[in-house]
Amino acid sequence: MPGKTPDPPKDSAETPHYHGHRERLRERFFSAGPDALTDYELLEMALFAAIPRRDTKPLAKELLRKFGSFTEVIHAPVARLREVKGIKDASISQLKLLAAASGRAAKREIERKVALSSWNDVIDYCRSSMAFADKEQFRLLFLDKKNQLIADEIQQTGTVDHTPVYPREVIKRALELSATALILVHNHPSGDPTPSQADIQMTKAIIGIASPLGISVHDHIIVGKNGHASLKGMRLI
Template sequence: MRAKIMERGTDALADYELLEMLLFLAFKQGDTKPLAKALINKFGSYAAVLAAPQPVLLAVPGLGVHAVCAIKLVQGSAVRMARAELLDRPVLNDWPRLMDYLTAILARERVEQFRILFLDNRNQLLADEMQSRGTVNHTHVYPREVVKRALDLHATAIILVHNHPSGDPSPSSDDIEMTHDIREALDLMSITLHDHVIIGNGRWLSFRQKNLL
């Protein structure tokens, strides 16, 4: 398998082979193919294995702490690489890259997570922060807290982001009402709300593109 990687790159490997190699590097011995295939069958894909919650992975027989740490290191590295691509450039100029990053961190979350991208006056990323974490279908966000944090960071614009664990990015009436409340609070401080993006499983929705802002 090493020869295949060196000659043809990782694109030549099937999902289970990528995972098999990763597990072998963690265990350093033994046949990791059965465990790799079992994980792919359980979670559905290589990406889903990487995104699986740590306690869920630890509950898989035969996996163990070393392998779970290796899996989470790969996931964390992928997210950091995606985030690095957004730095030092206006995020609005490369919407596909931004969606790739947001999908990487949110698409497979099992509960709703509300994040805010804080931007400077050149629309470059100042910070990406989780504002709140909720249940499988709801999260609380308070407009005054959003405004306060934007002022703390001297942000002139923000992008709201949250996920729908159901996989359907369609906004609920609560999503729409919350967005309007936050926009009104931001307008009072001359802070721009560029968009509110909802991430589903392999799909996303932009309030701006749907004329909901």
């Protein structure tokens, strides 16, 4: 009929505005690489599969506002993630999958290299695995005569500010694995990696038992959101 307004094209009527944005983001990710994307853009993409029918940019920005960085978001405790409006189980699962993949990749790098000639990799692995945990963990890296990683184990998990450590159990496990050296690692959920007096005393107790048995303690590393501390580097052991 004359004067009738034509129907809008089907795509513009039914396709949500963010679909084009998602495609452009994917194209930039693959053409320019991940470094070309900001933290919130990477988070947007991470949430695409979990939230297929909503713009994920506002949620990505809110997560960064609350936690600070991409790494801190994916390692944030589940209970704190649930505090963010719009976060459901599917999104949490997606974020925790990224955290697990990141930790596993870092661990593979450590396993493939001689630990003490790749010290930065050791630090990166420890930070990615533990720095953002909400409870203290005490981790042991067991090394052989070539300083190659034999095993990586979390021996204890404690509270927000304390983990019980039993020096004799540490050495018993080292003997079981025929390890000749150890790197001790634990995290400070407060974010400040400064060693406490208890940390220093515990390390010296382990060294005291290990040394007569021919087991070296190369270092005790403390990691936190604000960096890391090396007791050996600080000349505390």
